[in-house]
Amino acid sequence: MAVVIGVDAGGTSSRAVVATLDGHVVGHARAGCGNPAAVSASHAYAQLKAAIDGALAGVDRGGVVAATIGLAGIEAVTAELEALFPVPPQVVGDVVVALAAGTPDPSGTVLIAGTGAIAAKIIDHTIVGTADGFGWQLGDEGSAFWLGRQAARSAVRARPGLLTELVLKHLGAHDHEQVAVIAQAAPPLALAELAPLVSQACEEGDPAAAEIVERGAALLARTFHEVHEPGTPAVLAGSVLTNDGPVRRAVRELLAPSAPVTAGPGEAAAAWLAARTVSPEAPHRAFLPS
Amino acid sequence: MAVVIGVDAGGTSSRAVVATLDGHVVGHARAGCGNPAAVSASHAYAQLKAAIDGALAGVDRGGVVAATIGLAGIEAVTAELEALFPVPPQVVGDVVVALAAGTPDPSGTVLIAGTGAIAAKIIDHTIVGTADGFGWQLGDEGSAFWLGRQAARSAVRARPGLLTELVLKHLGAHDHEQVAVIAQAAPPLALAELAPLVSQACEEGDPAAAEIVERGAALLARTFHEVHEPGTPAVLAGSVLTNDGPVRRAVRELLAPSAPVTAGPGEAAAAWLAARTVSPEAPHRAFLPS
Incomplete structure (x- = not known):
């Protein structure tokens, strides 16, 4: 069975979900802060590993066809972090995941206020402008x-x-x-x-x-x-x-x-973005039922 | 010869002066930040020691009759710090020293803007009210x-x-x-x-x-x-x-x-405050010529 992994690495918690290409969740886990811009890289790595391993527990790793990870701030991901995934992950900004967590539209504006605050204008899943986030x-x-x-x-x-x-x-x-x-x-x-x-x-x-x-x-x-x-x-x-x-x-x-x-859960949106890379028609409403 | 020590422990530097009771400077030295509210206690101690030892170099320690140290923020002074002085030091707030660095009047208002900012109302060399300093x-x-x-x-x-x-x-x-x-x-x-x-x-x-x-x-x-x-x-x-x-x-x-x-130099004002404890008529203008 082909599955995808979505990860949302936030300032408060890291959440990972494993889902089929049509949005059925087969694994889910959360851990602590996985944002390497907010905590030490080793701490962030350990939390992301816990969330990803937890979500993959009981899943046949051979079935993983795509992975997307949403990261706030620093989006550089080391080889160590990539090695946690059975397939090379797609890394996107947390604002890209946040937009997808609210709408299937590839373009729009997202306003995030969590520990930090930022607005981003996104066109075709790509950040074209931001405000604040300083x-x-x-x-x-x-x-x-x-x-x-x-x-x-x-x-x-x-x-x-x-x-x-x-x-x-x-x-x-x-x-x-x-x-x-x-x-x-x-x-x-x-x-x-x-x-x-x-x-x-x-x-x-x-x-x-x-x-x-x-x-x-x-x-x-x-x-x-x-x-x-x-x-x-x-x-x-x-x-x-x-x-x-x-x-x-x-x-x-x-x-x-x-x-x-x-916005709904970021990890579900990340999983949808992962599914889209192998199945462009992956149904948004199945990953993020409103 | 009777001398006094004045120390001003600021956020940027620590300064110590040794002077006679009539305000003649016989030793002076400065070192780094000696404010235990801004840096580690051990760092602050080392800087204060450097300034005090420097000012006392070449001075007969037996002649030291009074010492005053002005500290920002935390005014608790450990026995370790007191041991740096040949006599038990008088410890006062940096705002008390700052007022004395501008006027011989025991009462008045001081406004300090350095790394931090605070205003204090002082009556008879005692702080009776402050604003900001948060x-x-x-x-x-x-x-x-x-x-x-x-x-x-x-x-x-x-x-x-x-x-x-x-x-x-x-x-x-x-x-x-x-x-x-x-x-x-x-x-x-x-x-x-x-x-x-x-x-x-x-x-x-x-x-x-x-x-x-x-x-x-x-x-x-x-x-x-x-x-x-x-x-x-x-x-x-x-x-x-x-x-x-x-x-x-x-x-x-x-x-x-x-x-x-x-205000003139805080360490000179601290020395004047020290001199006053043994010689109430110690001339302010001699310690702080304008």
Whole structure:
């Protein structure tokens, strides 16, 4: 039986799926962060290996006819990583996988907000332009990191209210000044963990959280519009935009004229892209039922 | 001969001075970063030791009657550090030393902008309130780090002009996208090294740099006004505010009604504070001639 492998190597987790050419899943596994731009290459490799080996467990490796791996940031893949696959993998940007996770159309705009944030214009499965994606230090505006940093900024300035209370509690800080000390001592990206607190506080009516949500959504919409051409498909991806919450709702409202659709699992989209390389008519709806 | 030691442990360098009670300098030395909040404790200790030992070279240690050390951030000093001094040192915040570096008045407001940025209200050589000083991740608005990060943000967004050219050249980046990659890979505080490029580009008329200078100065003035009481002395300290340049000029203009004075060397101020502990009438103008 001919099967394909799809892998989505994200900042939070790595997910792999093995599916038949008509989209029937025969193996699935997930592991930790497999993005070599976010963690050490050896850690990323070990996580990707765990996900791929897990998905291939119980599958006849001789049947694997194609593999696609979606990687954020650095797309160079070493021979070591290629050796994990029974066939040479196709490596594409995570934004290409994200577009395919929302639409069978080979062209369109994808807006991703997970730990980072980026918008990409894609034509025929190829990136032709991006906006933001500059990393936590210089950009990623509206991302989970950005939202979390705003929450910490609000708390360290002792802005009264639920958000500050939630941040102090989450960090185990006794007072506002300790927030700065704890934030400085932690790895920079740890601030992304505070993002859900912004959503929680916003839902409960905290004005500081509502302001952060509004600004974050506006920044994400601006990033989207830097590359989007009206009339082309628009896909929302990444945890901030695929999980229900105030940021997702605000962004959907701002982008309503572009009728954005929500991305499904990236690994399924990667498997569909792999299937297309051997079977151009592989049905998108079978890999990504909506 | 009775002498005192003053030490200023800054984010960029550690400086120590040995002086007589009437302010005559008999030893002086400087070493690298001695701020245990910015580098490892062992590195900070080694730099402080180098500066202190250097200043004491050729001085009869038996004559040392007082020592004052000004430390940013964490003011806990281990027994190991105390053992470097012939007498138990008085440890004070770097903001207390900075005020004394500008005025003999025991009370007033100091605004520091170096690698970080903080304002402090001091009464009788004791900190009674601060503004900002939240570190590069959550604050330090208008600091060298902040200025440098704005420069990198401008460059990665390909804002045309001299500032972008200078940043690309400084980082050895071939194009704008590389700026994000290089910034992500470097230690976060390395962005502070780009601050002088903002001043340079601003002096040569670059609009992007002028905008960063104007915003940075406004943020520093806001931080100052959060704690300043009109009618009390105001002191400007830190490399951004003591070296000539557009940020210093803009801040001086904004704070003109408060008639701010510029801080002299912190180590001399620390030596004066040490001298005061044994000779309350130690002349400020002898330690810090203006």
